[in-house]
Amino acid sequence: MKNVLSKVALAALAVGGVTGVNSAAHAQTPPPPTIQPMNGAPEIRDGEQRFKVRGRLQYDVYSNEWDAGVDSPLVSPSVDAEDGSRSYVRRAFLGVQGRFSDNWRYKVDFVLNPGASGDDATTGDAAVAVDDAYLEYAGDFFSVVIGENNVTAPLEDRTSSLDIPFLERSSIINAYGYGRAAGVAGLVTGANWMAAIGVYGDSLNNSDSNFANSEQTSISGRFTWAPIFETSPDGVTLLHLGVSARQRYNGDDALFRYRPRPLNGRGSRWVESSSGSATQDDLSYGFEVAGQWNAFGFTGEYITLEGETPAGVQVESDGYYVDLTWSLTGEARSYRGNQGSFGPVVPHNPVTEGGWGHWGLIARYDFIDLSDIDAGTARGEQTAYAFGVNWVPIDHVRFMLNYASTEMDRVVNTFPVAPGISAPDAEADVISLRTQFDF
Amino acid sequence: MQTQFFKALSKIAASAAMVALVAAPAQAQQAGAPFTIQIDGSSTVFPISEAVAEGFQQQTQGRIRVAVGESGSSAGLRKFCRGEIHIADSSRPIRSSEMATCAAAGIQYVEIPVAFDGVTVVVNPSNPLRSLTVAQLREIWSTGSRVNNFSAVGGPNLAMQLYGPGSASGTFEYFTEAVNGTARSSRTDYTPSEDDNVLVQGVANNPGGMAYFGLAYYEENQSRLHAVAIDNGNGPVTPSQATVRNGSYAPLSRPIFIYVNAAALRRPQVQQFVQYYINNAATVSERVGYVALPAAAYTAYLQRAQQRRIGTAFGGRAAIGASIEDVVARRLVQTPVND
Numbered sequence: 001m002k003n004v005l006s007k008v009a010l011a012a013l014a015v016g017g018v019t020g021v022n023s024a025a026h027a028q029t030p031p032p033p034t035i036q037p038m039n040g041a042p043e044i045r046d047g048e049q050r051f052k053v054r055g056r057l058q059y060d061v062y063s064n065e066w067d068a069g070v071d072s073p074l075v076s077p078s079v080d081a082e083d084g085s086r087s088y089v090r091r092a093f094l095g096v097q098g099r100f101s102d103n104w105r106y107k108v109d110f111v112l113n114p115g116a117s118g119d120d121a122t123t124g125d126a127a128v129a130v131d132d133a134y135l136e137y138a139g140d141f142f143s144v145v146i147g148e149n150n151v152t153a154p155l156e157d158r159t160s161s162l163d164i165p166f167l168e169r170s171s172i173i174n175a176y177g178y179g180r181a182a183g184v185a186g187l188v189t190g191a192n193w194m195a196a197i198g199v200y201g202d203s204l205n206n207s208d209s210n211f212a213n214s215e216q217t218s219i220s221g222r223f224t225w226a227p228i229f230e231t232s233p234d235g236v237t238l239l240h241l242g243v244s245a246r247q248r249y250n251g252d253d254a255l256f257r258y259r260p261r262p263l264n265g266r267g268s269r270w271v272e273s274s275s276g277s278a279t280q281d282d283l284s285y286g287f288e289v290a291g292q293w294n295a296f297g298f299t300g301e302y303i304t305l306e307g308e309t310p311a312g313v314q315v316e317s318d319g320y321y322v323d324l325t326w327s328l329t330g331e332a333r334s335y336r337g338n339q340g341s342f343g344p345v346v347p348h349n350p351v352t353e354g355g356w357g358h359w360g361l362i363a364r365y366d367f368i369d370l371s372d373i374d375a376g377t378a379r380g381e382q383t384a385y386a387f388g389v390n391w392v393p394i395d396h397v398r399f400m401l402n403y404a405s406t407e408m409d410r411v412v413n414t415f416p417v418a419p420g421i422s423a424p425d426a427e428a429d430v431i432s433l434r435t436q437f438d439f
Numbered sequence: 440m441q442t443q444f445f446k447a448l449s450k451i452a453a454s455a456a457m458v459a460l461v462a463a464p465a466q467a468q469q470a471g472a473p474f475t476i477q478i479d480g481s482s483t484v485f486p487i488s489e490a491v492a493e494g495f496q497q498q499t500q501g502r503i504r505v506a507v508g509e510s511g512s513s514a515g516l517r518k519f520c521r522g523e524i525h526i527a528d529s530s531r532p533i534r535s536s537e538m539a540t541c542a543a544a545g546i547q548y549v550e551i552p553v554a555f556d557g558v559t560v561v562v563n564p565s566n567p568l569r570s571l572t573v574a575q576l577r578e579i580w581s582t583g584s585r586v587n588n589f590s591a592v593g594g595p596n597l598a599m600q601l602y603g604p605g606s607a608s609g610t611f612e613y614f615t616e617a618v619n620g621t622a623r624s625s626r627t628d629y630t631p632s633e634d635d636n637v638l639v640q641g642v643a644n645n646p647g648g649m650a651y652f653g654l655a656y657y658e659e660n661q662s663r664l665h666a667v668a669i670d671n672g673n674g675p676v677t678p679s680q681a682t683v684r685n686g687s688y689a690p691l692s693r694p695i696f697i698y699v700n701a702a703a704l705r706r707p708q709v710q711q712f713v714q715y716y717i718n719n720a721a722t723v724s725e726r727v728g729y730v731a732l733p734a735a736a737y738t739a740y741l742q743r744a745q746q747r748r749i750g751t752a753f754g755g756r757a758a759i760g761a762s763i764e765d766v767v768a769r770r771l772v773q774t775p776v777n778d
Binding site: 140191192226229230231232233234236334335336337338339 | 477524547700701
């Protein structure tokens with residue numbers, strides 16, 4: 001190598017000496033900016049600088065069928081009213097990503113919620129918010145991320161909403177409040193492993209008042225390792241293992257509540273911790289295992305959580321999910337060894353090339369135990385079974401059909417409609433169709 | 440309630456059945472076709488891969504098919520690191536950024552240097568220009584160059600019409616680094632193509648034409664082109680198999696490669712093909728106009744393929760001015776080398 005370099009240096013000196021200063025200056029002139037087609041939208045490149053507009057739209061049509069155990073208006077008028085079909089925009093993002101140099105990078109996604117002033121105001125979705133919004137300094141084997149991010153979150157939360165197999169993430173990811181917050185995180189990565197640790201405050205979407213609230217804080221970390229990871233044109237063999245941990249303190253912010261929906265992006269949360277006795281701090285541990293063998297894949301995560309209410313009562317909860325995926329058209333999920341997360345399923349034969357695109361069948365078992373989470377009346381367990389069909393006609397376009405049957409069993413009878421009626425358990429059947437595209 | 444529920448289930452079942460019907464023929468088709476080894480990348484390496492593939496398919500009587508593309512070294516390695524092809528042809532060593540991309544996608548590779556090439560600068564046979572110094576080449580090809588007449592570099596008073604490899608080409612990267620000092624830094628007012636035959640045509644049909652590409656394309660078109668001797672300070676040296684072999688054609692002599700997906704090498708078909716490739720690389724590369732490596736080198740590379748020894752001997756860097764002995768003696772590494 002040294003030998004080669006010295007030859008190059010000598011050649012450069014010789015050339016420089018002969019041609020003089022003028023052409024040496026020419027060699028320094030950078031090439032003009034170019035536009036590269038990539039990832040659904042062109043990227044502008046000028047030297048090390050890059051810039052790309054990005055966005056996504058997810059539009060859901062769903063049909064809800066609730067059964068709260070007893071057909072009585074006294075039992076659950078609000079839940080009965082949920083029966084029926086609806087459509088709404090689940091996600092509409094518009095953002096940018098780019099680089100100021102090879103090392104300094106950024107990404108900002110604005111979340112737009114059409115119709116947020118109506119129904120969705122009660123669910124806390126603001127009309128405009130941020131999703132990812134961070135600055136990153138990236139070296140070859142490490143990076144530092146500052147801003148709204150989730151780089152220490154468990155596997156399913158780290159997998160983009162564009163690429164998760166089902167419409168919604170699991171109960172544990174939703175109920176335990178994973179997702180993005182503003183903070184500083186450091187990552188060290190190898191080809192098939194990564195380690196991340198972060199210190200976070202509130203989400204940037206949470207606007208604290210000047211006097212009443214001090215910042216919520218958390219510290220979290222994640223480590224992933226793929227002991228088996230081999231890709232060839234004929235298939236993928238993958239075994240992914242991961243652990244994560246998070247400690248949160250609410251500061252003066254709202255107490256932490258735990259409440260999953262019945263595998264739907266909207267609708268009631270039947271099993272939940274009550275607002276009055278939620279926790280002021282909690283500590284959770286997550287365990288991940290995932291595998292891929294060509295067209296077959298599985299993912300499982302288990303998370304256990306312990307918290308303390310303001311009254312000093314210790315509470316605990318845990319839950320897990322298992323996903324099975326089968327690509328009828330043979331594709332494997334793409335996996336990023338240095339991020340420990342899954343990417344999109346890219347069709348082998350897109351419809352634009354006369355193929356069928358990607359067709360996949362998926363199944364999920366999802367469970368969360370919130371029966372010890374507090375003394376509230378809505379605590380209980382939730383079990384969901386879900387099946388789905390995904391069609392990716394071309395990269396960046398996906399149609400998803402999900403059916404989810406969810407059993408929600410409360411510990412306490414909250415509706416004394418008649419003597420002898422046990423805890424009012426509910427069941428929800430939801431069929432959803434999502435149309436999504438991104439660029 | 441229950442009726443609704445079963446309605447829903449039947450809908451799901453119907454759509455699943457539809458999917459199965461739709462998907463089944465697609466899978467059956469895949470199963471029936473013979474296994475195809477996918478190769479893409481450098482147009483410089485293409486003549487070797489194409490000839491080897493042809494011989495191999497004859498030998499296996501069509502039981503194993505080989506598809507060879509020539510989209511350029513960079514485009515080939517991009518596909519390779521996305522897991523889309525079994526083998527990437529490349530006229531330069533894998534870059535450190537490509538090493539990282541491959542690694543994060545779970546792709547390991549076995550690097551096989553297959554031959555030596557001399558990047559050949561050609562002009563129209565009617566052009567009396569016989570030689571250029573490296574400095575003059577740089578004057579012509581450097582970024583922002585305004586040299587548009589051969590008289591500026593000691594040639595006739597004749598307007599230049601420049602042709603050259605496109606930016607996805609390994610030859611482009613090698614030439615710009617060896618001549619201009621920075622890879623990919625080049626004037627842009629020339630007619631680019633990843634297909635070397637287009638460049639050959641351009642120069643053959645234009646008295647003022649000038650281009651550069653792999654030696655094989657010159658050897659194949661000697662009657663229609665004239666190769667310019669290159670003076671690197673030791674007098675003009677005409678590119679030929681002899682001057683590439685003895686190391687005197689510098690700095691434009693270089694190794695050319697195939698990169699084989701290591702997981703795919705477990706497949707008997709791919710292993711069989713790669714062994715056939717290495718066993719025939721010397722003969723085929725000499726025949727198409729390149730320079731074979733020493734026999735001992737091919738023996739070592741055969742072992743490398745059999746044992747699936749992964750990594751690159753170049754640490755993610757270019758190999759400007761390396762001799763054949765130098766290339767053969769290098770040791771494999773799996774992470775980029777910075778020095």
